[in-house]
Amino acid sequence: MTATAHYETPYGAFQLNCYPPRPNERLIAWCSADTLLLAETHRRRTPGSRILVVNDTYGALCIALEPQALWTDSALTVLALRQNERMNKRIQTPIVWSTAEPPLTPQLVVLRIPKQRPLFEYQLSQLARLLPQQTTVLAAGMDKHLSPHTAEILERYIGPTQRHRGQHKARIFSAIRDQRCAKKYRGTATYHCEALNAEVCSLANVFSREKLDMGTRFLLEKLPSSLQTETLIDLACGNGVLGLVALKRGIAARITFCDESAMALHSARLNAGRLFPQQTNDISFHQGDGLVAYRETQAQLILCNPPFHLQHTVDDFAGRHMLSQCSQHLQPGGQLYLVANRHLDYVPTLRHTFERVEKFASNTKFNIVLAQKARI
Numbered sequence: 001m002t003a004t005a006h007y008e009t010p011y012g013a014f015q016l017n018c019y020p021p022r023p024n025e026r027l028i029a030w031c032s033a034d035t036l037l038l039a040e041t042h043r044r045r046t047p048g049s050r051i052l053v054v055n056d057t058y059g060a061l062c063i064a065l066e067p068q069a070l071w072t073d074s075a076l077t078v079l080a081l082r083q084n085e086r087m088n089k090r091i092q093t094p095i096v097w098s099t100a101e102p103p104l105t106p107q108l109v110v111l112r113i114p115k116q117r118p119l120f121e122y123q124l125s126q127l128a129r130l131l132p133q134q135t136t137v138l139a140a141g142m143d144k145h146l147s148p149h150t151a152e153i154l155e156r157y158i159g160p161t162q163r164h165r166g167q168h169k170a171r172i173f174s175a176i177r178d179q180r181c182a183k184k185y186r187g188t189a190t191y192h193c194e195a196l197n198a199e200v201c202s203l204a205n206v207f208s209r210e211k212l213d214m215g216t217r218f219l220l221e222k223l224p225s226s227l228q229t230e231t232l233i234d235l236a237c238g239n240g241v242l243g244l245v246a247l248k249r250g251i252a253a254r255i256t257f258c259d260e261s262a263m264a265l266h267s268a269r270l271n272a273g274r275l276f277p278q279q280t281n282d283i284s285f286h287q288g289d290g291l292v293a294y295r296e297t298q299a300q301l302i303l304c305n306p307p308f309h310l311q312h313t314v315d316d317f318a319g320r321h322m323l324s325q326c327s328q329h330l331q332p333g334g335q336l337y338l339v340a341n342r343h344l345d346y347v348p349t350l351r352h353t354f355e356r357v358e359k360f361a362s363n364t365k366f367n368i369v370l371a372q373k374a375r376i
């Protein structure tokens with residue numbers, strides 16, 4: 001069973017769970033960076049209706065603050081938040097996806113500093129354009145994840161920045177918007193993908209945005225050219241490179257790109273629209289926790305390079321959770337090809353739901369696993 005944890009804040013005590021739920025949960029749904037942000041926000045007495053929260057993880061900030069909106073890239077965060085709002089009978093926080101501009105002008109921005117520096121800079125650059133002078137940005141993160149340049153980056157985009165006390169291995173910064181005008185930072189990167197003979201682009205928070213991932217490259221090398229299907233799902237698609245190559249090779253006629261990240265899906269959409277403008281009716285997109293809420297017809301083929309991080313640590317739970325959903329979204333006889341680092345063994349998980357599971361190819365770093373559903 002997942003343990004619900006009790007979080008004492010200056011705004012009251014709340015019960016919080018992580019998402020997805022995990023037996024014998026090792027993570028808790030907040031960290032001391034959240035605690036520092038809540039203490040400082042409370043000290044300032046800014047009402048929730050004037051606060052914009054950015055990058056909450058499991059909803060600890062929004063549950064306490066009931067802000068005007070949460071600006072986030074992550075569907076997993078929104079699922080965690082909704083579950084915790086229900087549990088604590090809190091109102092639903094409006095969501096603004098990372099690919100849109102927050103439409104409001106808050107009095108205070110409460111921001112968890114993201115792992116990816118391009119995302120951090122992109123968000124600050126957007127905020128700098130929107131925030132009136134004198135607006136405060138409170139930003140916090142755990143020491144071990146913070147860049148030594150955090151204060152400098154905040155100051156470059158927002159204005160005079162103070163590095164406050166650290167507590168419980170976390171640190172908080174405050175920046176006050178002034179009239180400075182930093183260069184606009186888009187965070188979009190492009191690289192040439194040989195398999196597509198084209199450039200692919202990725203927004204700021206997308207996996208392997210500057211070059212093709214080695215595991216993905218290996219899967220593309222080994223994918224049989226004889227494969228021919230009507231329907232394909234590119235699961236955990238990132239910028240969509242696996243699915244796009246499958247389209248180019250004629251492996252699939254119709255394709256769905258799935259990811260939890262708004263920026264990943266937007267990148268896949270941009271790449272698909274540019275490279276296959278004639279096929280846009282055959283291409284769809286699904287943002288969510290893998291295929292949990294996917295209701296379309298079953299596919300014949302799934303390609304996947306599964307996530308291998310949970311927060312900041314390498315962990316196979318996210319991948320196992322995702323792969324356990326695949327079989328029910330495949331037609332009888334349907335196939336899943338996945339690539340994973342050699343030390344992450346998904347074969348036992350797949351054996352629960354697939355008739356045949358085999359190592360299809362390996363090199364010194366990666367395994368490709370082929371799983372086939374029973375034909376019935």
Ligand SMILES: C[S@@+](CC[C@H](N)C(=O)[O-])C[C@H]1O[C@@H](n2cnc3c(N)ncnc32)[C@H](O)[C@@H]1O
Pocket residue numbers: 076207208213216235236237238239240241242258259260261264288289290291304305306307308318322
């Ligand atoms: C290893 S990357 C692979 C990206 C892309 N397929 C490639 O090969 O470059 C894994 C992707 O899984 C996404 N992801 C992580 N957890 C997810 C979840 N629960 N549901 C859907 N996508 C998820 C991440 O946003 C990331 O884009």
